[in-house]
Amino acid sequence: MRFLLDSMLGRLTTWLRVTGYDSYYQSRYKSGEIDRLVNEGRCLLTRNKELSSIYRDAIWIFNEHTKDQLHELKEKLQLEFDPSAWFTRCLRCNTVLKKAPPEKFIGNVPDYICHQHSTCISYCPSCGRFFWPGTHRKNMITQLKTWGIV
Template sequence: MTRLVCDSMLGRLARWLRLMGYDAPLLKRIPAQAPPGQFLLTRRQAWRGRPGVLFISRDRLEDQLGQVLAELELAPDPARFFTRCLDCNVSVELLAREDASGRVPDYILDTAEGFTHCPQCGKVFWPGSHGQRAKQRLTAIMDKLHGSAPGQ
């Protein structure tokens, strides 16, 4: 899978790329050139036109995601959504319900269908309304990009 290295001006974009399952580290200092198999995403005008660099010209998150997907010809796989920690960029791991006890509210422990966690920061994730809204937003972005009616 393509690695999308984001500069410090693109923190929100990096989180949403991670939500889509992309390896998207956020670096304070980006390398002078993109390593093979990686793209540098930046808002810095001075980097515009360099090989392996995608200058993000859009301001709105939805437009930024659309630009990245279109210009890099990426086809996000919904099966990979929610597979990375939004904070650490590490692949999440399944977490047994009994191991989630004490780490999530009791109501969530009783009602959530499953849990994952980040092995680096320990954050616990579960399916819920935030994830549903995020998935709807991503679907709308992809539908707009492909010119289809929402949800088709």
């Protein structure tokens, strides 16, 4: 499932990317851009009821808080949050991450991370960011569990 989120859904975008879902987001859309992205097969998620009525498969997101929005998606789309897909996508730009070889991450990632996580450092081929299983990731997993998503 590939999503397109309206400018009100920045936080939800991050959490969908965390859980591996292809989620296109911009804080502003030019005229005609949503049309184009929906035509490319993306499912529009929007807080705007009127906008959701324009597109056949769009989902109107009723809830205001991220936790409730995730539950709402689970219910409306039978969305599953499979842990094997988590942290496979760049949180900033939505690109699928690649495993980083040592020649790529040495010098770009703190030394202690290189030692601890040398086999599980990944990078974004689009924006160049590096990712590894650190505290931030643990906190996100805890958050998902607290919210009852998994």
